[in-house]
Structure formats: C-alpha cells, structure tokens
Amino acid sequence: MTYKIIGDSCLDLTEELRKDGHYQIIPLTLQVGQATVVDDKSFDQKAFIRLMQSSPECPKTACPSPELFKEAYGCPEENIFVICLSEHLSGSYNSAVVGKELYEEEHGPKNICVLSSHSASAGELNLAMYIQDLCEQGLPFEEIAKRATAYRDDMKTCFVLESLDYLRKNGRLSGLQAFFATTLNIKPVMSANSGVIIKVNQARGISKALQKMCDYAVSVVEDTKDRTLVIAHCNCPDRAQFVREEMEKRGSYKDIVITETAGVATVYANDGGIVIAL
Numbered sequence: 406m407t408y409k410i411i412g413d414s415c416l417d418l419t420e421e422l423r424k425d426g427h428y429q430i431i432p433l434t435l436q437v438g439q440a441t442v443v444d445d446k447s448f449d450q451k452a453f454i455r456l457m458q459s460s461p462e463c464p465k466t467a468c469p470s471p472e473l474f475k476e477a478y479g480c481p482e483e484n485i486f487v488i489c490l491s492e493h494l495s496g497s498y499n500s501a502v503v504g505k506e507l508y509e510e511e512h513g514p515k516n517i518c519v520l521s522s523h524s525a526s527a528g529e530l531n532l533a534m535y536i537q538d539l540c541e542q543g544l545p546f547e548e549i550a551k552r553a554t555a556y557r558d559d560m561k562t563c564f565v566l567e568s569l570d571y572l573r574k575n576g577r578l579s580g581l582q583a584f585f586a587t588t589l590n591i592k593p594v595m596s597a598n599s600g601v602i603i604k605v606n607q608a609r610g611i612s613k614a615l616q617k618m619c620d621y622a623v624s625v626v627e628d629t630k631d632r633t634l635v636i637a638h639c640n641c642p643d644r645a646q647f648v649r650e651e652m653e654k655r656g657s658y659k660d661i662v663i664t665e666t667a668g669v670a671t672v673y674a675n676d677g678g679i680v681i682a683l
Contacts, residue, residue, distance in 0.1 A: 474504025
C-alpha cells in the first residue's frame with residue numbers, strides 16, 4: 406500500500422523521521438509580540454525560547470487553514486492518515502476535517518482518516534509511529550483507522566513543566582493552578598482525559614515531580630512491555646534521559662524514543678518541559 410502520514414507541527418518528529426518521505430508536517434504559526442514564526446523545518450528552538458523570554462507578551466499559536474490540509478491531501482499516496490493536536494487545545498483538527506470535506510467536494514472520495522490525537526507532542530508522535538507500523542504491515546485502510554483510534558483512546562500522556570504561565574495565559578489552565586506552581590515551587594503533574602488537561606499529582610521541585618509523573622504513568626496502564634514510550638523535551642536532554650532512566654526502573658518497553666519539541670510544544674512546554682506518552 407502507499408501511504409502518507411500528515412501531522413500538524415505539534416507532531417514532534419525525531420530527526421530520523423523528518424527525513425522519512427512518508428511524513429508531511431502542516432505548520433502552525435507562532436506569534437510573539439510583533440514577531441511571526443512559521444513552525445516548519447526552519448524552526449530554531451533555542452532562538453525561539455530567547456524570543457519568548459525577552460517578550461513581555463504571551464506567545465500565541467494559530468492553526469493551519471483548511472486549504473493547507475486540502476492541498477496536502479492531493480498527494481499521490483492512496484491512503485492518508487492525519488494526526489492533530491487535541492481539539493481542546495487547537496483548531497488544527499477542525500481545519501483538517503474541513504480540508505477533507507473541501508478536497509472530496511472537488512476531487513471525490515479518498516482514503517483520508519483524520520484523528521485528533523487527544524494529546525500533543527509525544528502523544529502525536531507515538532500515534533504516528535503506531536500507524537506507520539500498521540501501514541508497513543500492509544493492513545487495509547479501514548483496519549488501520551480502527552486500530553489507530555483504539556490505540557489513541559488507550560494511550561496515556563503526562564507532562565511536567567517548569568512554568569504553567571503560557572498554558573494559563575492561553576486559557577488552558579486555571580489561574581489558581583498556575584499560582585501555586587509559580588509561588589510555592591510546586592510542580593503539578595499533568596495528564597489528559599480525552600484531550601482535556603487535568604492535574605493528577607504534584608511535588609515540590611522538578612525532580613520529584615518527574616518521578617511522580619513516572620509513578621503515575623505506569624500506574625494507569627496494565628502492562629508496559631508491549632508499549633512504546635515517547636519522551637519529548639524542550640531544551641533539556643539531560644532531563645529527558647533522567648525520565649528515561651526512571652521509567653526503565655518501573656517497567657520494560659517495546660521501544661523508547663526521545664525527541665525534541667518543535668514550535669507549538671515549545672510555546673506551551675516552555676524551556677525545560679517534559680512530555681511523555683505510552
């Protein structure tokens with residue numbers, strides 16, 4: 406079968422997968438003050454972090470237009486799988502759906518499966534790699550779509566950030582949660598319930614919070630040995646390695662993948678943030 410996996414730019418591909426022709430990224434746009442940054446392969450994480458830190462204004466993101474997705478669906482591949490940020494975090498999923506409708510109005514039906522990841526960053530990558538594995542096995546389109554949806558619904562995403570300010574200022578958290586995290590050095594351990602961010606634990610200091618995140622992650626899955634663990638980090642490879650070692654103390658995994666955040670996840674995770682999905 407021929408296939409294409411299309412993601413919005415919160416699908417944080419590894420360097421190796423960026424070179425894989427089966428993937429295509431549709432970029433969101435990032436706005437910091439008067440500066441506009443397209444979240445594509447030219448994105449410079451360290452420069453963008455400096456830009457955010459120097460600006461008094463909260464960074465914002467803008468989802469891709471339906472037209473960009475529609476154009477991507479015109480690729481020669483027969484089967485297209487689209488992975489987007491949780492619809493509770495971005496309008497990217499809705500744009501992808503509308504793009505499909507526009508494409509099929511103009512060109513007729515095509516095998517296009519649009520999935521909200523109910524996650525972001527590491528979660529999108531985990532789902533993408535699962536879909537690619539099924540495609541490489543040569544399974545029918547409908548079967549892959551069915552299995553991918555079930556995999557998405559079973560996947561667990563957790564994260565710990567140095568600061569929740571950008572999530573709060575963009576309306577993703579309550580001010581009270583951000584207040585405690587900022588003023589008392591209490592780091593909440595966050596997860597997601599059908600794509601909605603929830604708090605599941607907390608600890609004083611980042612190291613303890615990461616350990617509690619690992620405890621929570623393995624506690625909410627039946628078995629880890631058949632699961633892929635994806636760790637996404639924002640400018641903190643040592644912290645990602647720490648999480649890997651902590652997770653390995655708690656279970657064995659089918660595979661462990663570490664990746665860096667691109668622009669969208671950098672906006673919300675901020676410098677030092679960690680996101681895991683399994």
